[in-house]
Amino acid sequence: MDGSEASANVPREGFEFEHRPETDRDFESALERARSGVRLDVEDAIELLTTGTESPGIDLERKERVLETADRRRAEVVGEQVTFVANLNNNVTTACNVGCLFCNFKDAAQRFETDHDGETGGFTKTPEQSRGIVEDAVERGIYEVCSVSGLHPALVLDGEHREILEAADGGEDHNYNPSSAYDVDPGTYVEQIEAMNVDGVHVHSMTPEEAYHARRGTAWSYREVFERLRSAGLDSVPGTAAEILVEEVREVICPGKVGTDEWLAAMEAAADVGLGLTATIMYGHVENEAHRALHLDRIRTLQDRTGAITEFVPLSFVHQETPLKERGLVETGASVHEDELMIAVSRLYLDNVDHVQSSWVKYGDTQGLKMLTCGADDFMGTILSEEITKRAGGDYGEFRSVQEYVDMIEAIGRIPVERSTDYEKRRVIDPDGDPLGPTLGPKADGTPLL
Numbered sequence: 001m002d003g004s005e006a007s008a009n010v011p012r013e014g015f016e017f018e019h020r021p022e023t024d025r026d027f028e029s030a031l032e033r034a035r036s037g038v039r040l041d042v043e044d045a046i047e048l049l050t051t052g053t054e055s056p057g058i059d060l061e062r063k064e065r066v067l068e069t070a071d072r073r074r075a076e077v078v079g080e081q082v083t084f085v086a087n088l089n090n091n092v093t094t095a096c097n098v099g100c101l102f103c104n105f106k107d108a109a110q111r112f113e114t115d116h117d118g119e120t121g122g123f124t125k126t127p128e129q130s131r132g133i134v135e136d137a138v139e140r141g142i143y144e145v146c147s148v149s150g151l152h153p154a155l156v157l158d159g160e161h162r163e164i165l166e167a168a169d170g171g172e173d174h175n176y177n178p179s180s181a182y183d184v185d186p187g188t189y190v191e192q193i194e195a196m197n198v199d200g201v202h203v204h205s206m207t208p209e210e211a212y213h214a215r216r217g218t219a220w221s222y223r224e225v226f227e228r229l230r231s232a233g234l235d236s237v238p239g240t241a242a243e244i245l246v247e248e249v250r251e252v253i254c255p256g257k258v259g260t261d262e263w264l265a266a267m268e269a270a271a272d273v274g275l276g277l278t279a280t281i282m283y284g285h286v287e288n289e290a291h292r293a294l295h296l297d298r299i300r301t302l303q304d305r306t307g308a309i310t311e312f313v314p315l316s317f318v319h320q321e322t323p324l325k326e327r328g329l330v331e332t333g334a335s336v337h338e339d340e341l342m343i344a345v346s347r348l349y350l351d352n353v354d355h356v357q358s359s360w361v362k363y364g365d366t367q368g369l370k371m372l373t374c375g376a377d378d379f380m381g382t383i384l385s386e387e388i389t390k391r392a393g394g395d396y397g398e399f400r401s402v403q404e405y406v407d408m409i410e411a412i413g414r415i416p417v418e419r420s421t422d423y424e425k426r427r428v429i430d431p432d433g434d435p436l437g438p439t440l441g442p443k444a445d446g447t448p449l450l
Contacts, residue, residue, distance in 0.1 A: 017248050021289035027052025027062060034069050034348045045293035048345045049338075058337045070344035070375030077354055078377045081428070082409045083419040086402070086438035086449065087144035087204075087381035088137040090130055090196060093186050094122030096150030097175060098209075100254040101323040102243065102285055109153050112182050124152060124184040127195035134198045141437055141444035144381065144421045145196050147205040148240055153177035157214040157225060158190040165217050174217035189214050190232045197233025200442040202421045204278075206234055208266035209241035212258045222269035236276035236421055239267060239309070243282045245298045246291045253285060253324065264302055271308035276422050279309050279353070283342055284317035284334030285324055292342065296349045303352045310422050311355040311378055314342045316362045339363065340374045347375030355423060360400065369412050378419075379405065382438075382449055401449050402429070403436045 023043040030047035033040060040048075051062035095109040107122035125133070134145050149155075153175050156162045165176040179185040186192070189206065196203050206214070206229055208222075215225045226234070243253060245260045258266070271277055279299045283292055303309045317333045324330045334342070347356050357378040358371035372379065382400050402418065406429055409416040418427040418440055425440050435446025 015252065015286055017288065017291070019246065019248065019288070019290040019294065021046050021050050021293075023047055031062075031065060031069065034066075034073075037351075039351060040349050042290075042293045042297050045296055045345055045349050046289050048348065049289040049292055049341050051341070058335075058341070060337070063337055063341060066348075067340055067344050067374045070347040071373050073347055074356070074375045074377055080414050081377065081417045081426075082372055082412075082414045083355070083378045083417045083423065083426070084400075084405050085144050085381040085419050085421060086142045086441055086444065087146055087383065087421075088134065088142045089383055090125075090133050090137075090145050090147050092130060092147060092149040092192055093124040093152045093155070094150050095124055095152040095182075095186075097153065098151055098254070098256045100243075100257060101327070101329070102253050102282065102317060103322065107150070109150075109177070112152075112184070113177075114181060114183050122150075124182070124186050126185060127187040127191040130192055131195035131198065134196045134201065138198050138201050138441065138443050140449060141439075141441045141447060142201065142382070143438065143441040143444065144202040144204050145198075146238060146381075147192070147196060147203070148207055148238060149210065151175065151209065151213045152182075152186050154179040154182055155186050155213065156188050157220075157228060158188045161214070161218065162188070168217055175213070176217065190228060193229055193232040193234050202235045203233050204236045204238055204421055206237055206270075207239070207241040208237075208263045209258055211237075211266045211270070212262060222266045223272055226270045226273045226275060230273055230275060234275065236278070236310075237267065237270040239277055239279035239313075240282075242280050242295070242299075244287045244291050245295045246287070249287045249291050252329070260298065264298065267302060268306055271306035275308070276310055277306065277308045278311050278313060279303075280313045280315055281342070281346075282315045282317055284338060285330050292345075293349075296346060300350050300352060303350070307352075309353050311357050312346055312350055312353045313357040313359065314339075314346055315359060316342070318362065336367065339367070340371065343371045343374045343376050365408060369408055372409075372412060372414065379409065399449075401436075402438060403448060406431045406436060 023046050025043045025047050027047045030044040033044055048066050051059040053059055094107045095112045097109045154177055165174055211222055211225050267277055281295050316339050355378050356376045358368045358376035359380050360368035406416045416429045420440055427439055437446045437448040438444040439446050
């Protein structure tokens with residue numbers, strides 16, 4: 001390497017992982033395969049993610065060649081449009097006992113119990129509260145409500161699920177506690193979905209981890225769970241809780257969470273009942289480039305089977321206020337160079353997923369726009385509220401207006417487009433003529449979001 005090298009800045013040495021970022025391939029052949037449109041394999045992805053260096057660090061000249069290749073592929077697949085959705089995050093509860101080390105969103109569930117001696121900064125919302133929040137946002141013009149929550153011990157799928165858990169010996173073995181033990185009753189998952197299903201708004205909720213929680217203590221399949229949720233008004237499933245889909249990494253960062261096979265089974269079941277999917281990767285903690293490549297391969301295989309994934313969302317680990325940082329397992333998150341390569345290689349590897357998202361919540365405005373020249377074509381959503389990243393130490397804000405989207409997207413010479421969750425409905429925005437507010441939501445009339 002020469003003076004163009006750049007440190008990855010992530011202390012991943014010291015973990016005795018089976019999977020290492022080492023291949024029998026070379027960088028030039030991997031890049032040529034990417035340029036030619038050949039379907040890449042895991043070794044190709046490792047070479048591109050590491051820029052093929054034999055020592056720690058990223059070769060900046062090689063990195064730029066990967067980014068250019070990905071940006072060309074983006075233009076070929078989706079053109080010059082940059083999309084965004086008018087949406088709201090309505091997370092139901094921070095109560096959770098899973099104990100993931102990358103997360104600072106959750107609060108120990110016992111803190112919410114009526115007899116708990118102390119305070120918590122977290123929250124639990126009743127279905128009625130959720131409905132009021134969503135009703136207000138629908139009036140303001142949102143198209144989508146996204147809900148991802150902690151695993152509250154009182155949250156069950158529906159009344160039948162509650163009866164099963166209450167009749168079972170040792171309910172605690174199933175992480176169940178009756179709602180009567182808590183100051184606030186979160187209701188059931190079905191009641192929360194029904195509450196958020198306001199005037200035809202798109203309901204994007206129930207991660208594989210939440211689906212597991214919604215069938216605990218039963219013999220129900222994921223398919224049955226998602227069928228009931230779809231009947232309640234669920235429209236699509238966020239592919240979060242994926243983190244890194246490699247067990248040796250999950251054993252370090254989230255040993256209490258569903259495993260890779262369980263995550264994939266839940267996603268496939270959701271697709272089988274007609275629900276749309278998104279997919280994510282949460283990277284930049286203890287994993288290495290081999291794990292990232294394996295994760296991409298598992299997402300691509302899932303898409304080969306289902307065809308239901310509308311977008312892939314790389315999520316850069318925000319480390320500041322997390323147990324991983326507090327315990328000294330990480331010192332920082334991914335470097336900017338790793339972020340750019342993650343976006344680029346996602347575009348090149350996932351040849352069956354049209355849309356790759358740049359998250360301004362994770363990257364900020366300036367770097368988020370840069371990602372749109374590295375292979376990404378979607379710029380997330382208006383959000384209106386974002387709690388998970390903020391609690392982990394993120395400081396890039398919680399809201400973007402349509403006006404801000406138009407200004408930022410035009411600044412890089414691209415075309416701003418308001419979209420639906422599934423990308424089927426689109427409005428190409430003319431900043432000189434169109435209303436600079438959302439128009440696709442059930443009550444959207446172009447009034448600016450404030």
